[in-house]
Amino acid sequence: RKEVEQDPGPFNVPEGATVAFNCTYSNSASQSFFWYRQDCRKEPKLLMSVYSSGNEDGRFTAQLNRASQYISLLIRDSKLSDSATYLCVVNSPAMRFGAGTRLTVKP
Amino acid sequence: GAGVSQSPSNKVTEKGKDVELRCDPISGHTALYWYRQSLGQGLEFLIYFQGNSAPDKSGLPSDRFSAERTGGSVSTLTIQRTQQEDSAVYLCASSPQAAGELFFGEGSRLTVL
Numbered sequence: 432r433k434e435v436e437q438d439p440g441p442f443n444v445p446e447g448a449t450v451a452f453n454c455t456y457s458n459s460a461s462q463s464f465f466w467y468r469q470d471c472r473k474e475p476k477l478l479m480s481v482y483s484s485g486n487e488d489g490r491f492t493a494q495l496n497r498a499s500q501y502i503s504l505l506i507r508d509s510k511l512s513d514s515a516t517y518l519c520v521v522n523s524p525a526m527r528f529g530a531g532t533r534l535t536v537k538p
Numbered sequence: 539g540a541g542v543s544q545s546p547s548n549k550v551t552e553k554g555k556d557v558e559l560r561c562d563p564i565s566g567h568t569a570l571y572w573y574r575q576s577l578g579q580g581l582e583f584l585i586y587f588q589g590n591s592a593p594d595k596s597g598l599p600s601d602r603f604s605a606e607r608t609g610g611s612v613s614t615l616t617i618q619r620t621q622q623e624d625s626a627v628y629l630c631a632s633s634p635q636a637a638g639e640l641f642f643g644e645g646s647r648l649t650v651l
Contacts, residue, residue, distance in 0.1 A: 437580075463637035474629060474642035475581070518580065522637040525594045526571060530580035 432457050435521050437529030445537055448509050452532045454519030455501045464495055465520040466504045469531065475518055478504075509536045540564065544630050544643035551620055552651050559615045559646045563632030570607055571631045571640065572615050581629065587613065588636050620650045 437454045444450050456464075464481035479486065481493040481502050492505040502519055516531040543562040551557050563570050572584040583597035587607045598604070602620075607613040617624055627647050631640040 465639075467640075474644055475640070476642070477639045480639075520640075524636070525583055525586035525597070526631075526633075526637070526640060527583055528573070528581040 434458060434523050434527040435519060435529040437519055438532055439530050441533040441535060443535045443537060444509055446509060446511060448536070449505065449507050450509055450534060451506075452504045452517050452519070452534075453501055454503070454521075454529050455499075456519075456521040456523070456527075457500070458521070458523040459497075459500060461521045461523055463522040463526075464493075464502050465526075466491075466493055466502075467518040467520055467528070469516045469518060471515075475528075478517070506534075509534075511536050511538065542630055542632050542641050542643035544628075544646050546646055547644065548647045548649075550649045550651065553622060554619055556616065556618045557620055557648060559617075559628050559630075559648070561613045561615070561630030561632075561643060563611065563613070563630070564634075564641055565611075567632035567634050567641070568610070569633040569636055569638070570613050571633075572605055572613070573629045573631065574626045575629060575645075576626045584615070584628075617648075620648075622650050624648060625650045 466478040467475040468478045469475040485494040490507045494503045516533045518531045519529040568589045570587040573581040585605045586594040602618045605615045627645040629645045631642045
């Protein structure tokens with residue numbers, strides 16, 4: 432079983448749509464969780480950390496469910512500029528990446 | 539300020555040759571990671587250095603792969619007797635703490651002919 436499992440998509444949505452990504456992890460001792468964004472042919476960059484109580488940053492909401500060992504990312508009112516691959520990351524204890532979910536937002 | 543620097547940015551080599559990839563992390567960052575990313579795939583963890591602790595080598599795919607980090611700073615990833623399946627982008631990342639934000643270099647694209 433992979434350390435971090437993520438639905439590869441792709442997700443193709445119209446502008447303004449709400450889209451959700453999920454990710455499961457296998458190591459119950461993991462303590463740190465993140466979502467990264469990777470644009471085509473670029474290096475990944477931190478989008479947001481995921482806190483136990485859930486956290487929001489503008490149109491982005493991240494949630495953690497420790498009992499079920501999954502994290503989620505919700506993007507509201509999606510923009511064309513949100514098109515990218517979204518990667519969940521879990522420390523295990525090394526930082527392990529999911530395979531990434533590709534999002535394309537269309538006009 | 540200076541970010542993570544990787545060299546070479548591109549490397550083309552023949553099957554069977556050895557290659558060395560270099561990573562200069564951000565000054566003061568204690569954690570350093572190597573990942574491999576094949577076209578259209580996710581990031582495959584290779585190795586993790588944290589301070590003076592023994593590195594986590596659990597992601598190295600075979601004994602042809604090795605890495606070292608000298609003086610807690612620069613790291614070199616060595617691939618011996620390269621194979622075509624080693625072709626990928628090798629990404630280095632550093633972090634100021636064990637489970638903090640990762641700052642990536644632009645990667646070294648390796649092509650094995």
